[in-house]
Amino acid sequence: MIDSIITKVEYIMIKFLFVAIASFASASAWAHGMSAEDQARILNAGYLEYIRLGATHMLSGYDHLLFLFGVMFFLTRFGEIIKFITAFTVGHSITLVFATLFGITANYYLIDAVIALTVCYKAFDNLGGFQKHLQMKSPNLTWMVFAFGLIHGFGLSTRLQQLPLGHDGLVLKILSFNVGVELGQIVALSIMLALLMVWRKNPSFGRFSKASNVAIMLTGGLLLLMQLHGFQHTQYPDDFPLNRDDHQHVHEDMEDNKAPLSNYPRNLELGAPSADPQPEEPEVHRHEGGEPHAH
Structure with a gap:
């Protein structure tokens, strides 16, 4: 019975990686913006609607989820998980709130390209790339996760600023959206943690861990190319x-x-x-x- 469950989990994990790659290959995954339906709904939305929008936006943010999956991949102690996720949460909350509040923005394709690089970085770190190829210790992961959280939060802010937020209750709207992001993150992390905990009990985890992180790195690289291509379209439209x-x-x-x-x-x-x-x-x-x- 347990072996059957573990086999199913292995299948789900492999399928998850392939679905992630396929999702990034689709045009809609180039920059996980908000749909026209969401933009229309938000015009007269209350704070609960901002919470819902933040949660669904996080759960559809494949680059954010892939980075978190890379962070969680080898963590086994609950204290470590809390530490790194807290660092990431604090980081992206800072830039999400303040960048939106003060109207600081940038080309969202370029921001998402940097987020794709964070995915590649974490997979490279998981593969021991710093020790094997650069003959150095990995940078402090807590600070790196915090720094990457700042970048991811800026990416979320560029999306939020595409909506007609208005000035009435702006701070509460931003905070509500951020609360939704955190709720979506908790749901995603819970699923990831449950799958990883079961998968680690099987010998296949050791066999496929390297291949999985190579797949994560390649997916991040593919996403990077797509975002840079989108950036070129916005900056040099007449060159195409x-x-x-x-x-x-x-x-x-x-x-x-x-x-x-x-x-x-x-x-x-x-x-x-x-x-x-x-x-x-x-x-x-x-x-x-x-x-x-x-x-």
């Missing part, structure tokens, strides 16, 4: 094949193709279906003051 005008054409075509009869030929004179419709003359137009052209 789809410039602003072409991009608008693509969306126009997509909207046209959504119509049920968009691809159904019609007789232009009678308005009835025809097997041999007359071609339309292309309409000359321009976008945002660009050059006149036709499709």
Whole structure:
């Protein structure tokens, strides 16, 4: 019975890593922003809604969760877990509250790229990279986790500042969001801790621990490349094949193709279906003051 449970846990852990990689590969995971639905709901939201939003945002923050998973990976003593998680919590609470309160922001792709580097760093540390490749002791983990918490909190703040927060009750809104983040973090850490505690009892933990951390590092690297690519799009939009005008054409075509009869030929004179419709003359137009052209 116990062996069966452990086997299932091993499967879940491996599946978790692959799901994480697949999630990062999707466009929605480039920068885990807030959906249009969340942005609309928050306009007249109360403090409980900010708590809910903070919790769901943390649970959908794959980069944050992956970093925490790396921190938890080899921790076995409850005191150590509390120490490091407290350092991380204090760090991200500081920047989340104060950066949002004072309107300090940065390009969120760039911030998320740095967060991806923290994932790579923790996996490198778990693999003994400092000792093996740099011939040095690992930096003090407590201070590093605190510093990385500051970075992660800044990333959360850039997302929160995308919402129309207003000025009434701003501090309580920020604190409510942070409370939600902490609740989401507790839920995620509880699941991670339970899985790791069961997995460590099986010999496969020793066999797959190295491969797991290599996978974490590769996933962090993939996320880093994606965030840097997103940053390039925001800073140098004209350097990509789809410039602003072409991009608008693509969306126009997509909207046209959504119509049920968009691809159904019609007789232009009678308005009835025809097997041999007359071609339309292309309409000359321009976008945002660009050059006149036709499709």
